[in-house]
Every structure is written in structure tokens, then in C-alpha cells.
Amino acid sequence: MSPAPFFYNEMKVNDMREASVLEMRGIYKSFPGVKALQNVDFTLRAGEIHALMGENGAGKSTLIKVLTGVYPMDAGEIQIKDKGPVQIHSPQQAQQAGISTVYQEISLCPNLSVAENIFLGRGEGRLVSWREMNRKAGTLLDSLGIRVKPTQQLASCSIAVQQMVAIARAVDMDCRVLILDEPTSSLDESEVEKLFHLMRDLRERGVGIIFVTHFLDQVYEVCDRITVLRDGKLVGEYEIENLPRVQLVSKMLGKELDDMADIKNNIPVYSEESFTPVYEAKGLCSTEGIQPFDFYIRCGEVNGFTGLLGSGRSESVRAIFGADKVTGGEVRVDGKPVKITKPIEAMRCGLGYLAEDRKRDGIIGDLSVRDNIILALQVKTGFFKPFSKAQATKFADEYIKLLDIKTASVNTPIKSLSGGNQQKVILGRWLLTHPKYLILDEPTRGIDVGTKIEIQKLVLKLASEGMSVTFISSETDEMLRTCSRLIVMRDRRVVGELTGDQLTQNTIMNTIAGGEKE
Amino acid sequence: MSNTALQGRGKPQLRLRNMTDTNLLTMITIIVFVVMYLFAVIVLKKGFLKPQMLLNILNENAALIILSCGMSLVMITGGIDISVGGVTALVCTACAVYLDKQGGNVPMAILLAVGIGLAFGLVQGYLVAYLEIQPFIVTLAGMFFARGMTTIINTDPFNVAHPGFVALKGTRITVPFLGSYNKHGNYISAYIEIGVIVALLAAAVLFLVLKWTKTGRSFYAVGGNRQSALMLGVNVRRTVFLSHLFCGLLAGIGGFVYFMHVGSCAPSHASGAEMNAIASSIIGGTMLTGGVGNIIGTFFGVVSLALIQQIVSSVGLDQAWWTGITVAAMLCVFLVVQSVIISRRKKANLTAAAENTR
Amino acid sequence: MTAKTTVKSGSFLSGLLRHQIVIPLAAILLLTLFNLIADPSFFRIKLGMTNAGNPVLTGNLITILDSGSELAILAIGMTLVTAASGGQDISVGAAIAISGSVILRILCGPPGAYSGELQAPIFVAFLAACAVSMIFGAFNGSLVAFFRIQPMVATLILFTAGRSIAAWINNNKLPIISDDRFSYYGGYLPGVPIPTPFFIAVICFVITWAILKFTNLGLYVQSVGINEKTSRLNGLNPELIKFATYVLLGLCVAVSGFIKVSRVSTLNYSVIAKDIEMDAILAVALGGNALSGGKFSMSASVLGAYVLQYLTTTLYKFHVKPESLSAYKAVVVILLVILSAPAVREKLSSLVKKLHSPASSAGQSA
CATH class of the missing domain: 3.40.50.300 (P-loop containing nucleotide triphosphate hydrolases)
Known part of the structure; x- marks a missing residue:
């Protein structure tokens, strides 16, 4: 060595x-x-x-x-x-x-000691000299100012220390x-x-x-x-x-600061009478480490969580749907207090949630398009009331047509569809449950431009029919085109709420960037 | 920083958390063994005070110790091998037929036993490591094959009469100072069989390999996290292959030790030995998920299992079925304890992480 | 035009080939072919008489249908367990011993008290066996679902203890039930020439079919087996579903145990249903179901069970000792898993592609 x-x-x-x-x-x-x-x-x-x-x-x-x-x-x-x-x-x-x-994701072995993780798979010879190894590791860790005993099992160290051990190895x-x-x-x-x-x-x-x-x-x-x-x-x-920060954000999002023409036209105007909150939460927080936040959505409203990736926007909606373990907060649906701790409870309250990670949390890969479309409604309907094959096919065909899903047949396994079509199948799954309130977390990620626009149009159409929608996207202009209210998040807490005239690229970027005043 | 956070939580917890999983589980096993033995000595008295009692446990279970060592090795790497019982029976039959009906000699019989074990290890290891077939299925087929071959070679049980072998089987090694006096006041010296020496030797060698060689540590790495081990430069396939190869080899040796103990062949020999070996490994603190375990623990796992059977029978529950039920109950308790310890550790880490983000 | 039709028929064929039921079907075909060539008399069915003077059908095919019943019933439960939890229950043999022992205990009363008269209706004994088996199923299921122990290891506990518990229930006595009515279920109903176990298996299969048809069991089990996270987000409770499959397997175990005991009117705790767990797992694998869980085909599993029995009967026919059967089965298993190993499949499919590409390009040019 x-x-x-x-x-x-x-x-x-x-x-x-x-x-x-x-x-x-x-x-x-x-x-x-x-x-x-x-x-x-x-x-x-x-x-x-x-x-x-x-x-x-x-x-x-x-x-x-x-x-x-x-x-x-x-x-x-x-x-x-x-x-x-x-x-x-x-x-x-x-x-x-x-x-x-x-x-x-730490790529070390959690069951071995810190020193072993540093020296595993390296060096000459066939034998392990523990004393020598621990001494060397000790010297190395000391020289880098990492305070951990070389003999400690890696799993018992905090994530930060584990990361530093990985760095020490490098x-x-x-x-x-x-x-x-x-x-x-x-x-x-x-x-x-x-x-x-x-x-x-x-x-x-x-x-x-x-x-x-x-x-x-x-x-x-x-x-x-x-x-x-x-x-x-x-x-x-x-x-x-x-x-400067704002410019960095604008470069990442691909929008020039004053590039905000002709977007505002598309924002729908809501009448005053639709101001009953469909869903309301106070002090909601979950085990995923978001700060407690308040949130509401009105009937027929489209709002959105914005912020950079990792800002806590997905964790917030997961808490709303009960997908993560909810640790606190009061929730009302249609003004009545309810408890949402599991997805099934949220579904019974009329909520729907399209998850961010399609492959992990969205599709059931080996099952057919038909089964994937009817799944949520089927679970909601109950164990003893399965749809007949004809009924299920009818449902599936309806949404295949409505959303223009390109699939060979309803029997095709969903994993063989393209990303955009998979997404539409899952969207169809939730629309089939006729939710009052639909949460869409990155529905447009990784799909082609045409489909993106279709989905945005669909969101606006649903809202005009009285559905409430929360829309999350990394692309700000999509949000601006669809949402009438934006909740801005940074570092896992809500840092602002933008409505009306505030809905411009500039203000969004400034709020996301935060901190720095120009 | 975890160090500072931990110091606020009181010392005992600190020590437990700083202990590696392997050491913690091994310690639990040893404590359980000692407590059980003390209980037996104090409450039951009878034969438990005599050292020969313990030595007899070793004599009876020498083969199981060897099989369990191999099993632990595979389990540490994250796999399983359920063919060891079948291989044991096959070794018995093959050696018995070779010695008595083919007129063979003892050294060649030993080679035969080792060869059978190695062959199983080789094929199973290749299928698991390089063709990536589930170890359970591969070794299940191995077990089927070994049991079937046993009956194809010979179905009728018989005692081996080969003089050289009988002499070997009858050899008793006297252990000084541990003898005792019988009712008539005659001194009876304590003894162990050759198999025990082999078993202790095998366990010691394997312990040293696991602790002090790089190959040994790579078994733990692969069992801990296969993907990480690969990234850290461990040859994962070779390691998995080796674990099965060693396990097969030990099954061959264990088979011969079993053969030396019983001195006969029968298709039903060592039935359920694989499950006893798995149970001993688990009780000895080897985790099924891999990466955690230790040969010392396995050794105590085997003797604990044997001891509790002794205790149960001397308490008066001497019907045959109590053995199975106690073993299962003990296994169940240890499994649940393992599951709880690990999930609590995970939770502790999670809450620590959650506290961090808040 | 011609090219188009070839493509179409090709895709139909490959579609059929891709369906998993093709594996047991091909195995049946192979075995039948082998028997036809080796000795066509294998397929002869004769009408015989029992000692009581009832007409019965005899022949190898009848034997297959008869003796394969327990395995087929177990395969139903094992398929569900495999699909939902991605692991197998190795305690079914021991659990059969328990359920058989419960039946004897109920029918014969306390150990040693049996006088030749049934102490309880057979139906009650059967229900008691079902209840007990389901409780043990629930035990396995809770270890797997709630304690998250690997299925094979969790069921190792009952595997170790099961036969001992069975012996304990009857205090190690082996009462023999002399009532004829009890032997109907493992033998023949008076006047019916086809063995009863076959009917029981058919009934079980029909009930399972109905359950899969009229409840969402199939959809739920497959969803959980394929993607637990997504299933949870769609309102399912993966733990509960896994747990339920083990309880259902318990039910299948009770039925198999009932047949097994009825066949011989008694049971030997250490021998009854020995190694049947391995056969049941093998039946599921032979049915082309992934042992790592997910999609399943119930009929393929059941067919797999009969294929296994077919193989066994064929081997018997060729004078293989019953004890040595397992060696041959092992060879079959190994060939099967090697052929279905991803690493081998990849190589095979690339080989097939190489062979195919000149042919298909030729077809297109035509």
C-alpha cells in the first residue's frame, strides 16, 4: 500500500x-x-x-x-x-x-467494522492483521478529523460518519x-x-x-x-x-428571468362560490422529516408544490395521502375531521395519488394494463366484489381511449409499454376511482412533449369539472400553466405561498433561491 | 455526531450499541448456554455435575458441529445449504459399502468421504454462484440427489465389520483429571471420541479463517451487502462459490465423523441433520440475512441444543416428541429475538436520522 | 403478404410458448411419448373388483389421478404462498401429520380409549383438523408477514416441531379406525369406480377457481408479490395478504391430511407425507411459476403436481425403488432450474436469435 x-x-x-x-x-x-x-x-x-x-x-x-x-x-x-x-x-x-x-446510498458493508470497510478488498497478502489495520485506520481517521473508533461496527455509526468513512477510504x-x-x-x-x-x-x-x-x-x-x-x-x-443564486436557478430551470410572456393567459379564473376547502390539514408532518405544514385545497382548484428536487415537495404530498407514516397534524375532508394514516383511508376519503417514482411506486410490472387500470378502484370496491372480465375490460378500454394509451391490448403487461403510456395507465387508474382530490407528483417526468401537454390539458379539464388537483413538476412553466396557487418549499419546509400576480418565473425563482437579496 | 449523541443516552446502551451484531448474538448464545447449564447443575443435579456429561454431548454431536460450521459459513455469506444431511447419509453408505463389500481400506474411505463432499460443494457452488440459481432450490435438489443415491447404492442397513474401521471407531481418548467415581468407588476416566478432535479442529480452523484471512472477511462482506462488497472490490462470485465448496467439504468430513460414531449405514441416517444444523447456526447467532455469525457461537448453538434436549428428558418429559418441540420452541424464540433486535436497531438508526433532520 | 402471415403465426406460437402452462404440458408430452415407446401397456385401464365386490377402475393413469390428489391440493396453497411472499412453506408435511393426528384424536377419543366406535362424526373431525391447520398456518404467516422472517426459515420451526406435536396429540398411539365410512375418502365410494381423492381434488380446484373468480384474491396476491410498495399505495395491506395466504395453505394442508389418513385409516407420525413439501414446491416450479413470487397460474401448478405424479408412476413402472425416486427427481429439478436460470436463458435466447435472424431476413425478402 x-x-x-x-x-x-x-x-x-x-x-x-x-x-x-x-x-x-x-x-x-x-x-x-x-x-x-x-x-x-x-x-x-x-x-x-x-x-x-x-x-x-x-x-x-x-x-x-x-x-x-x-x-x-x-x-x-x-x-x-x-x-x-x-x-x-x-x-x-x-x-x-x-x-x-x-x-x-452508502456502498459499504454495514455489518463490518469501520477499519474493515476502509481496507476491504485492498492490499497484498492473504491474512488480516487486525492490530495493524486498526492502527492504520485510526491514523487515517485522525488525520481527516473523523471522530470514530476503527473497531466500531459501521451500522452503529450515524449516516454522516458512514459517509466520512467512505471518503476516508477513497x-x-x-x-x-x-x-x-x-x-x-x-x-x-x-x-x-x-x-x-x-x-x-x-x-x-x-x-x-x-x-x-x-x-x-x-x-x-x-x-x-x-x-x-x-x-x-x-x-x-x-x-x-x-x-448569483437567482441566475443559477434560472439556468437550471432553463428560463430567462424576464421570460414570462403569454403564460398568464392560460390560468383559469375560479368563481368565488367554489371556495369550500375539499381538503385541509394543519401541522401535518411525517417520519420523512418534513417540517409541520398547513395546507388546504378548494373544490376545482389546481395548486402545486414547487421547490427544487429534495426540497420536501414529494414528502409533503406523501404525508397528505398517508403514504409515509404520519406523525402529527389535523386533517379535514369536506370540513369533517378524518384520520388518514394509510393510503386506503385516503382513498376512501376520495383522494388519489400518482407517485413520483413510477417504477417503484406506480406500476405493477408483470400485471396487464387492464389489471393496472382497475387496481385502485378494485381495492376501493372491496375484496368480494371483483369486476367481471368484461366490466374490467370496459373500464380499461374507456381510459385507454380517453387518455389515448398506446398498447397492443388490455392484456399486455404494463412493463412493456413506454414510459409515457405507463404514466397514462396509472393516471387512468386514479381517474377511474373518480377522486374528489387528485395528487399528481411529477406526472410529466420522463415522457415526451406531446404527452406532457396532454396531461396538463387534462388537469385543467378535470379541475373545470370540479376536481381538485395538486400538481408537482420540476418544470416551472408547467406549474405556471396549470396552477392557480403555488406552495414553495425549500430545505423541507414551506417558505412561501404564491397566488395571482405573484405567479411569475421571477418570484418563484426568488422564493426558491431565498436567502440572497439582490 | 453519533458519538456525542450516544454519550447522553447512558452507558449500558452505549456498550450494546457499540458491540457488533456478531458479538452481541454470540454473547447471548453463550449466556443462554451457561444459564441453562447452571440451572441443570443446581436444580437437576443428577449427572450434570459430571464432566463426562458434557463430553458425551460432544461425542454425540461431533458430526453436527462440523455440519453446522459449514452451514454457518454459507449462511454468513447469505445463502443456505440443505443438502448436508443427505451428503452425510450418502457418505455413510458409500464408505460402508466400500469398506465391507469392496474390501477397501480406511484411508481411501476417508478420501472417498471428502471427495463426495467436495463434489457436492463444487456443483452446488457453481450453480449458485455462476448461474445465479437460488441456493435453496439448488441444495434442495442436492439433498434429493444424495438421499436417492444413498438408496441406489444400498438399502439394507448393516453394521460395518471392517477391522481397521472398528478399531478406529472404538478409539477413545482419555481426558486427564476429568474422570469421576462410580457408585462402587471405582475411578472411571473421562473420554472423547476421535470425531470430537476432528470437530474441534475443523471449528478452530474455520474460526481462524473467518477471523484472520481476507477470504474469511469477504464472506462477511458479501453477506452484509452484496452490491457494496462488489463495489469495494470483493470477488463476490468466487466468495459465494467458496462458501458452498467449503460447506460441501465439511459435509463430507462431518459425514465421515458421523459414520465413525454410528459405525453403520442406513438410508435414514442423519435425517433432519440439515435442519438441526440450520437451527444450531441460528441459535448460535448466525443471521439468516447474512453477514452476521461466528463459529464460536455456532459451537455453543450445537451444545445448547443438545443440552436442552438432555434437560428436557431429565425433567421427566422423556417422550420422543418433546425433543422436537423444545428444539422448535428454542429456534422460534431465537428467531423472534433476532428479528426484534435487528428491527429495533434499525428503528434506533431511523429515529436518530429523523432527529437529525429536524 | 406471406411474410406477414408467417410473422403472425410465429407470434402466436411464441405467445403460446411464452405461456407458462407450456412447461407442464411439454413435460406430459415427453413422458407420454417415452411411455408409448417404452411400453404402451402403461396406459391400459382395467375394470376390477375390490374385496367388498365394488367395481373399480385400475391402471397407471388412475393411479396418477388418485395419488396425485394430495399434491395437487397442496400445490394450490403453495402457489398462493409463493406468489405473495416470494418464498415457500416447508412445514406442510409436518402440518399434515398434525392435522391427521387431530382427526384421529377426534374420531377415536382420548388416547387408548378407542373401542372401534367413532366418537364423533367424521365431518366434525375434518372441521377440527381445518381449524388446527389454519392456526398453524397463521403462526407461519405471522412470522413471515409481521416479523419479516424469510418464509423458508420461519416455517422451519413448524417443520422441526410438527411431527413431534402430532405424536404428542395422540400420546404416540396409532389407533386404527375400523369404520368403513372413514375409508371412503381415501379409497372408493361404494358403487363409484373412480377413487374419491380425485373427486376431492376436483372439488378443491373448483372452489379455488370460484374464489379466484368471485373475489380479488388473485389480483391482490399478485400485486403484493410483484410490487409491495405500489400495492400499499393502492390501498392494499401487504402484510395481511401474505398472512392470509399462509392460512389458506393451512386449509389445503387439512384436506390433504384428511385424505392421507383416510387412505390407511391410521397414520405414522414420522412417515406420513414425508418430503411432500419438496414435491409441492417442485409442483409450483414445474408449473412455470417463479419461486420468487409474483404472477402465478393456478392450473399450471395443479398440472405440475400431476406431472410429478406421472413421473413418479413412470419411474415405479420401471422398477425404481420408491426410496431412490428422489435422485431422479433431483436430476429433473436441476435440469429445470438450469434451463430457467436467467444466465442460461440469455445465452439460449441469443443463440436462438442467431439461428433465427438469417431465416427471418430470408422470409422478408420473399
Whole structure:
């Protein structure tokens, strides 16, 4: 095992600051139906912390997976300082090239000790010298300022410590490029502070750090430069001083600040008489760590939760539907107090919820389109009242026609449909239950433009028929086109509510960005 | 930071939480064994005071210790092997027929036993590790095959009369200082059989391998989190393959030890041995989900299981069925305890995380 | 034009081939072919007489229908358990011993008191066995569903204890029921030449079919087995559904136990239904159901059970010792799982594609 070459002297570090340690040129990567990366360049200097920013589908996770050898790239070149162009086909090769990754989902073994996790699968010889290993690990952890005993079982450490152990492993493996993929999403403030301290320390030692996060505050606290991706393309690379928050948000969302023409026309106007709250919650919170919030929706209203990914918008609606364990709050439906702790209770109250992660929480892959459409209504109707096959097919056909779902037949397994059509099937599933109040969490993600517009139109049509809809989307203009009221979230708490004239790109972005006054 | 958060929660909890799962579960097993033994000595007296009592447990269960060691190894890696009982029976029959009907010699019989075990380990390991078939199904077929082969080779039970083997079987090793006096005041020396030495040797070797070699640690890594182990540079397939190979090898050796103990062959030999081995491993603190377990625990698991059977029968519940019921009850308790401990630990981590975000 | 029709017929064929029932059907075909070539007299059915003078049909095919009944009934429950929980119950053999013991206990009264007269109606004994089996099913189910222990391991407990409990219920006595009425259920009803177990199996299958038809059991079980998270979000209670499948399997166990005891009018605790759990699991696998749960086909499972019995009877016919059967079965299982292993399938399908691509391109050019 070679000693970690990080103890450069001051001058050398200054030299390295200018030199790029990693260069990616003209990266292309596509998946069936999606161009995930198109001609993306990325440069990382030694001794800098570089934020990689972008919303869903921007391509940042694809870029990282290309860099770490999880996906092969279609075209492009990766250069590492002192090693020239490298071919990376596996995570192991990435590690050999000096690229280490610390994921949000910790990829260590929870049943082993801290020291073992640092040294597993490395070094020569067949035997384990525990004393030697623990001593080395102790020295390493001390030098990085991580306060944990090497002999402790990893599972008994907090997530923050586990993450830092993963970083320590990477550091000890002679890494030049350290990728931190959303490391802070489950840490509290003091833990984040410790992590940042460690990151700055590594920066001083000349490591190039790629930092992926959704928290703007953190970007501005710790990063030197920012690269923004959008729709698989490079938007730009900026020094942090030259890019104010609002501009960063606008670049991520792809909207210029004063680009708000002709959107307002489409917002429907509601009459005063529809002002009865269909659903009302006070002080709602769940085990997923959102701050208690108040919320209501009127009959025939379309409102939305907005905020960047990870801001708590999905967790909020999951709490409304009882999908996560609700830990507090009062809920009224049509003015009557009710208890919603399980999805079935929400469904009985007339709620419907289309989940964000279609594959995990939406489709039942092996079942047919028909079964997927009737599922929710069937569960609501009851165990002993199954629909006849003819009835079920009738329901399914009705919604296949209504939503223009492209499927070979009602018997086709849903997993063989395209993403957009899967989404429509699930939408059909909830429409079939005739909900009073429908929650749509990212219904337009990962589907083609035509379908997106169809879904937006459908939402407005449903609202005009008296259904209340909560609509969540990463794309602000979709929200502006459909919602009459927006609840803005940042860092897992509600930070504002926008209605009427406030519904502009500018105010939304300012509220999302928060903090910084211009 | 967890360290500071923990210090506020009182010391005993701190120690328990700092303990690895493996050590915690092993400790529980040892405590249970000691408590049971003390209970037997104090309340039941009878034979429990005599060291030979404990040695007899070893004599009776030497083969089971070896089988359980192999089982623990596979379970630590996250798999299961239910063919070990079948392999034991097959080894008995094959060796018996070879010795008595083919006129073979003892060393070759031992080689035969080891070879049978290795063959099973090799095939099963390949199917599980490289073709990624569920271990349960593969080893189920292995068990079927072994039991079937046993009866194809020979159906009628017989005692082996091969002189060399009978001498080996009858060899007793006297343990100094542990003898006792019988009613007539004659000194009876305490003894163990050769099988016990083999079992202890196998357990010791496996313990050392698991603790001190990189291969040994990779078994734990693969069982803890297969995906992570792969990312950390462990050769997962090779590790899974090795676990089955070793388990097969130990089943072969265990089979021969069983054969040395009973000295006969019958298709019904070692029936249910696989389930006893699994039960011993679980009681010894090996988690079914993989990644947690320890050979010392397994050893105590086997002897605890044997001890409780002794206790039950000397309490007066000597009908045959009480054995099955007590074993199952003990298994049930340990399973539920494991499940509760793990879910409480998870919950503790979760609440810690929730507190963090608040 | 021609190309189009070939594509269509090809897709129909491949559609049929993709349906899982093709696996047991192909197995039946193979076995039948083998028997036809080896010895066509295998299929002969004769009309014989019992000792009591009742006309009965005898022959290998009748034996298959008769002896396969218990397995088919168990396969019904095992399919549900497999589909919902992605694991198998290995305690069914032991549970059959328990339910059989309960039946004897109810019919014969306290151990040792049996005088040749039934102490209770057979129907009551059957209901008691059902109740007891369902309680043990509930025990397994709660370990799996609520304590989240792997099914195979959770049921290991009852597997270990079951036969002992069965012995304990009757204080290890083996009373023999001499009442003729009791032997109807495992033998022949007077005047009916076809063995009763077959009818019981048919009744069970019809009831199951009706349950699947008139309740949402099938939909719920498959949803939970395929995607637990989605099922929960759609208002299902995955724990309850898993639990329920184990209770239902308990019911199937009681019926099988009833037939088993009735066949011999008594039971041997350590021998009755030995290794039947492995056969039941194998029947589910032979029916082409994924042992990791999800979609299932009940008729394929039941057919799988009869295929297994067909195989057994064929092997017997060729003078394989009953004890050695398992070796042959093991070979079948291994071949089956190797062929269905994803790694092997991938290679096979790429091989098929290679063989197919020149053929299909030729078809298109025509």
C-alpha cells in the first residue's frame, strides 16, 4: 500500500489549482428513446470543489455514471492528469484511475467494522492483521478529523460518519477525483458542517471534488465553481462569484428571468362560490422529516408544490395521502375531521395519488394494463366484489381511449409499454376511482412533449369539472400553466405561498433561491 | 455526531450499541448456554455435575458441529445449504459399502468421504454462484440427489465389520483429571471420541479463517451487502462459490465423523441433520440475512441444543416428541429475538436520522 | 403478404410458448411419448373388483389421478404462498401429520380409549383438523408477514416441531379406525369406480377457481408479490395478504391430511407425507411459476403436481425403488432450474436469435 500522496507543500498546491486533474470532452450517451448526454464537456481542477447542478433528467447522474464506469459512453474522451486518456469500463477501473465515488446510498458493508470497510478488498497478502489495520485506520481517521473508533461496527455509526468513512477510504486509495453524490441529503446541520470541513481539508491537499447536491445554500458555502447541465446538454461553467443564486436557478430551470410572456393567459379564473376547502390539514408532518405544514385545497382548484428536487415537495404530498407514516397534524375532508394514516383511508376519503417514482411506486410490472387500470378502484370496491372480465375490460378500454394509451391490448403487461403510456395507465387508474382530490407528483417526468401537454390539458379539464388537483413538476412553466396557487418549499419546509400576480418565473425563482437579496 | 449523541443516552446502551451484531448474538448464545447449564447443575443435579456429561454431548454431536460450521459459513455469506444431511447419509453408505463389500481400506474411505463432499460443494457452488440459481432450490435438489443415491447404492442397513474401521471407531481418548467415581468407588476416566478432535479442529480452523484471512472477511462482506462488497472490490462470485465448496467439504468430513460414531449405514441416517444444523447456526447467532455469525457461537448453538434436549428428558418429559418441540420452541424464540433486535436497531438508526433532520 | 402471415403465426406460437402452462404440458408430452415407446401397456385401464365386490377402475393413469390428489391440493396453497411472499412453506408435511393426528384424536377419543366406535362424526373431525391447520398456518404467516422472517426459515420451526406435536396429540398411539365410512375418502365410494381423492381434488380446484373468480384474491396476491410498495399505495395491506395466504395453505394442508389418513385409516407420525413439501414446491416450479413470487397460474401448478405424479408412476413402472425416486427427481429439478436460470436463458435466447435472424431476413425478402 503506497502512502497517500496528499501532503503537498503550499506552493505545489497553488500550482495544482490551475492544472485540471480531470477533463471530459464531447461526451455523448443515449439510452433507447432518450439522449441523456449530448456533447458535454466537464473540467475539474486539482484542489477545487466543483458543483454539478441540474434538475431531473439534466444528465448529471448519467455523467457521473459514465465517469465511474457504470455506463459505457457512446462517444467522447476522458483525460486524467498524468495518465492521459483513460478507458473506464468498470467501477474498479475508475478507482485505479484515481476516481472515487461516495454515494448517497452508502456502498459499504454495514455489518463490518469501520477499519474493515476502509481496507476491504485492498492490499497484498492473504491474512488480516487486525492490530495493524486498526492502527492504520485510526491514523487515517485522525488525520481527516473523523471522530470514530476503527473497531466500531459501521451500522452503529450515524449516516454522516458512514459517509466520512467512505471518503476516508477513497482518500486512502490515492484518489485525485472525489465524487460526492448528494452526500448531505440525510445529514443535519452540524454533520454537514463536519463534512464541509473535511471537504475543504481535502481541497487543500489537492484533491478535485465533484459535489452534487440540491441544496443551494451548500453550493454557495463550499464550492468554487459550478457546472450546470440541462436536458443532457452543457449550459455552462461558472466561477461561483460570477453566478448569483437567482441566475443559477434560472439556468437550471432553463428560463430567462424576464421570460414570462403569454403564460398568464392560460390560468383559469375560479368563481368565488367554489371556495369550500375539499381538503385541509394543519401541522401535518411525517417520519420523512418534513417540517409541520398547513395546507388546504378548494373544490376545482389546481395548486402545486414547487421547490427544487429534495426540497420536501414529494414528502409533503406523501404525508397528505398517508403514504409515509404520519406523525402529527389535523386533517379535514369536506370540513369533517378524518384520520388518514394509510393510503386506503385516503382513498376512501376520495383522494388519489400518482407517485413520483413510477417504477417503484406506480406500476405493477408483470400485471396487464387492464389489471393496472382497475387496481385502485378494485381495492376501493372491496375484496368480494371483483369486476367481471368484461366490466374490467370496459373500464380499461374507456381510459385507454380517453387518455389515448398506446398498447397492443388490455392484456399486455404494463412493463412493456413506454414510459409515457405507463404514466397514462396509472393516471387512468386514479381517474377511474373518480377522486374528489387528485395528487399528481411529477406526472410529466420522463415522457415526451406531446404527452406532457396532454396531461396538463387534462388537469385543467378535470379541475373545470370540479376536481381538485395538486400538481408537482420540476418544470416551472408547467406549474405556471396549470396552477392557480403555488406552495414553495425549500430545505423541507414551506417558505412561501404564491397566488395571482405573484405567479411569475421571477418570484418563484426568488422564493426558491431565498436567502440572497439582490 | 453519533458519538456525542450516544454519550447522553447512558452507558449500558452505549456498550450494546457499540458491540457488533456478531458479538452481541454470540454473547447471548453463550449466556443462554451457561444459564441453562447452571440451572441443570443446581436444580437437576443428577449427572450434570459430571464432566463426562458434557463430553458425551460432544461425542454425540461431533458430526453436527462440523455440519453446522459449514452451514454457518454459507449462511454468513447469505445463502443456505440443505443438502448436508443427505451428503452425510450418502457418505455413510458409500464408505460402508466400500469398506465391507469392496474390501477397501480406511484411508481411501476417508478420501472417498471428502471427495463426495467436495463434489457436492463444487456443483452446488457453481450453480449458485455462476448461474445465479437460488441456493435453496439448488441444495434442495442436492439433498434429493444424495438421499436417492444413498438408496441406489444400498438399502439394507448393516453394521460395518471392517477391522481397521472398528478399531478406529472404538478409539477413545482419555481426558486427564476429568474422570469421576462410580457408585462402587471405582475411578472411571473421562473420554472423547476421535470425531470430537476432528470437530474441534475443523471449528478452530474455520474460526481462524473467518477471523484472520481476507477470504474469511469477504464472506462477511458479501453477506452484509452484496452490491457494496462488489463495489469495494470483493470477488463476490468466487466468495459465494467458496462458501458452498467449503460447506460441501465439511459435509463430507462431518459425514465421515458421523459414520465413525454410528459405525453403520442406513438410508435414514442423519435425517433432519440439515435442519438441526440450520437451527444450531441460528441459535448460535448466525443471521439468516447474512453477514452476521461466528463459529464460536455456532459451537455453543450445537451444545445448547443438545443440552436442552438432555434437560428436557431429565425433567421427566422423556417422550420422543418433546425433543422436537423444545428444539422448535428454542429456534422460534431465537428467531423472534433476532428479528426484534435487528428491527429495533434499525428503528434506533431511523429515529436518530429523523432527529437529525429536524 | 406471406411474410406477414408467417410473422403472425410465429407470434402466436411464441405467445403460446411464452405461456407458462407450456412447461407442464411439454413435460406430459415427453413422458407420454417415452411411455408409448417404452411400453404402451402403461396406459391400459382395467375394470376390477375390490374385496367388498365394488367395481373399480385400475391402471397407471388412475393411479396418477388418485395419488396425485394430495399434491395437487397442496400445490394450490403453495402457489398462493409463493406468489405473495416470494418464498415457500416447508412445514406442510409436518402440518399434515398434525392435522391427521387431530382427526384421529377426534374420531377415536382420548388416547387408548378407542373401542372401534367413532366418537364423533367424521365431518366434525375434518372441521377440527381445518381449524388446527389454519392456526398453524397463521403462526407461519405471522412470522413471515409481521416479523419479516424469510418464509423458508420461519416455517422451519413448524417443520422441526410438527411431527413431534402430532405424536404428542395422540400420546404416540396409532389407533386404527375400523369404520368403513372413514375409508371412503381415501379409497372408493361404494358403487363409484373412480377413487374419491380425485373427486376431492376436483372439488378443491373448483372452489379455488370460484374464489379466484368471485373475489380479488388473485389480483391482490399478485400485486403484493410483484410490487409491495405500489400495492400499499393502492390501498392494499401487504402484510395481511401474505398472512392470509399462509392460512389458506393451512386449509389445503387439512384436506390433504384428511385424505392421507383416510387412505390407511391410521397414520405414522414420522412417515406420513414425508418430503411432500419438496414435491409441492417442485409442483409450483414445474408449473412455470417463479419461486420468487409474483404472477402465478393456478392450473399450471395443479398440472405440475400431476406431472410429478406421472413421473413418479413412470419411474415405479420401471422398477425404481420408491426410496431412490428422489435422485431422479433431483436430476429433473436441476435440469429445470438450469434451463430457467436467467444466465442460461440469455445465452439460449441469443443463440436462438442467431439461428433465427438469417431465416427471418430470408422470409422478408420473399
